Amino acid sequence: MDHIPDTLIVGTCVLVIFYIINKFRNRKFNEPPLVHYKYPIIGHTWDYCADVENFFLKCRKEYGEIFSIYVHGSIMTVVGKELCHEVFNSKDASFKVAFEDKIPVARILGLPLNYMTFTAEIAKCVFNDQMLSFLEKTQRTLYREVNASIGECEEPKIIHNLRPVIFSIVSKVVTNILVGDKLFQDKELVNIFASFSNELYKLLHVPEYLGFIHPWIFRQSLILRFRFGGRKVKKLHKTVIEKIKPEIEERLRQEREYGNSWKPPVDCIQFLLDQPGVDKKNVDYVWISGQLLAATFASMSTTTSSVTNFLLDFASRPEYWDDLLEEQETFNPNDKFDNLDQISKMEKLDSFLREVFRLSGNIFSLVHRVTGPELKFSNGYQLPRGSDVGIYLKNVHHDSERYGPDPDEFDGYRYLGKNSPASKVSRDFLHFGMGRHACPGRNFAINEIKMLCGILIKKYKITIKSKKRPPNILFGGVAFTNPEPLIFENRVKA
Template identity: 75%
Template sequence: MNNILNTLAVGFCILAIFYIVNKLRNRKLVNEPPLVYYKYPIIGHTWDYCADVDKFLLKCKQEYGEIFSIYVYGSVITVVGKELCYEVFNSRDVSFSAAFEEKVPVARILGLPLDYMSFAAEISKNVFTAQMHLFLEKTQQSLYSGVNEIIGECDEPKIIHDLRQVLFSIVSRPVTTILVGDSLCHDNDLINIFMNFSNELYKLLKVPESLGLIHPWIFQQSLIMRFRFGRCKIKKLQEIVIEKIKPEIEERLRQERKFGNNWKPPVDCIQYLLSQPGVDKENPDYVWISGYLLAITFASMSTTVSSTTNFLLDFASRPEYWDDLLEEQEKFNPNDKLTDLDQISKMEKLDSFLKEALRLTGNVCNLIHRVTGSELKFSNGYQLPRGSNVGIYLKNVHYDDERYGPDPNKFDGYRYLGKESPTSKVSRDFLHFGMGRHACPGRIFAINEIKMLSSILIKKYKITTKSKKRPSNFIISGVSFPNPEPLIFEKRVKA
């Protein structure tokens, strides 16, 4: 039996190798970008890319120019830098969601359409962003109670070892309110499910794509199996979500039938889903509703948590900014009660500091897009065929000395003051949230939430890194992840 299994495994690997070689041989168009030379079949550039992606891509750019292709983890990725990246972001022939699904197969895990991200973006735009003024007070109250409960008063210095998990616990509460409404927002089962599911998806970004060397499909299936049979069993999670939201939905539909146009529906994601054309209100698809609620948690929590973590690491290690930022918070948020978005927009020093922290996160190559049109044509004449992956050389943009001066690696917390360049504004020199057609639709809500949470933390605590320095982030496959160095929280004593 073992011999048969071994033979099948070897045979499968050989077929996979022939598939990859044939795929590479047949992908050529008339004028594709140059493929960087490599010695070893199958491995390609994977070793160099993983060992030091920054050094590797810099060398490739020096030798091949603004655009080139590399072969990593069994797939070809075309890398574009500062001169051509905006053509990717503005193209109708590429899709971020199609490429993201290969790395984090949310649609396959939840049984959603493969293009689920376009509808999720619509939900984010029409609920989280358009209705943000309605959620302002609830969000601040939820953040404040979360900070008090989870971090506490810190009369004695408190060392927080897992900052990311603490921030997930705090952020999950206001997000749950927007997802399911006031009646369910305090349900601890729902809060924990949304938090843990988002956290598990976030962890997938760190998973090495080693199985992709055999075939990308095998890597995808390994991730899907993790959610079907692992610790975070998606079927069980969805069953619990459905059990929680079903009575609420039934009551809403009953109220709608009873009062008709006189009924004032709540504003949240559940209601937005119910209001979609084609939804059968006599027999709601609870699997579809719960699937989208879970899918939205990743975008609405993970970006906020990772961005806030980077902000706090920079803030805690730069005491020269503490007094200034504290003074600004006391000026515009004196009573810990933000009544309108204008108050948040006036926190210009906080916004500039946050934007600089995000610029210098250390992302090297990210925001992979898939060519979904017949081909992608660049202004310099190069072409990419349908199915190609193209990544953005972010370090070439965010560390560009032509745009950021002779020392672009230097942190300047007030770099953007007086320049009408808020963190929410996407531009050719700041791509943390994408750009053009592919800009993150929920970034405005996320940034305001980060600033609200940061304002609370700055006013309430003295925060320092254990080493008294800014720890460097980790780079995995070109993507930066905040260093897990502990932070020390100490109750701020008012003068």
């Protein structure tokens, strides 16, 4: 007990030192204005966490299109609709580096820091380019998992928290593409991929309070929390390797035996094996298992949130029910998608989804780290190397100049006939990013989402217990779906 005062004094000194470093850092650059704050160390953290929406509105009104705030022990620059495209298109700003600081996947899994390059290649070369070959497999899995997770609802069935149900459905689709048909039969392996992605998702909820001391300490706390939590990474890696190793060895044996006549499976394991520089005589199973686990987060969590947000909006807007059901019966009359053209013709569903994404997304997100000598904006402001800059998404997605006098109002058919499918990125729609950092797997994701939503629309009458769309829950600027109860009933076919 006698050491407590000394510890508090040392801790306070550390806080003050880091505060002074941040407050009086090198100002040789023409940096954006730093929003005034009253309390040292705390800065704007309380205002940011308590009501980020009104805090940003006030800052933008007073400081203009670009400003910096002091939150969780570090300075963050905020840009909106005028300058966001300059961040996305700059070679001097990296989303990957900033994301690794927030969710340290590479350090958790022991992967190289460029692991996201392979994640993007997996999304593009496997999920997107092989989309047609996965069509039958995907819809078969979706139908089966909907029946298993929701089932027959002869009597109204209340699901109190929809996200875990949708996550279970989506995770099966993704895992099948990750590891192939044979390994997909291993339920333990499927559960590992699903639980790993879910644990990473939970890290987004972790408050950055330790950032007051230093952002590095916050990152280390995440790594320690994950490694020494319920499921240790080494044990998880070992289990995944034990599952995939015999399958990989068999594939390599067949490749040696049959040569060019061997037809390899189409999945993410094979894609990684075929990468240049991979030593097939000495396979790095830690690297392959780590890449597969890393790919689960991007491909499961956002799709799950998108479908959950869709169902919350759909269930609370009965004026769209008949139209969207009629579209499903027109383009999917036999409950079977024979080609991608069927899915692309669901233009009403596509427009509805794009509006869901626009209005249910984050207020502030997509933080980039300046990795070049500087990031220079067209208005003359500069950010030095190591600075963080994030996108004020609500300023983009609720812009009255683009979306009319009532940009906060939901219009499910806003995009009909405007060549603006849900997968299309633009300066005024950043749900999938933009430019150099646009989500490479968005086309597959949209097709998967449209198939799953279509199945649910045709199979069930879906209503919401509260009769209105509940607002999403905000952690800082990040939106999470509200666990509002939904009611599912079998549709009565005429």
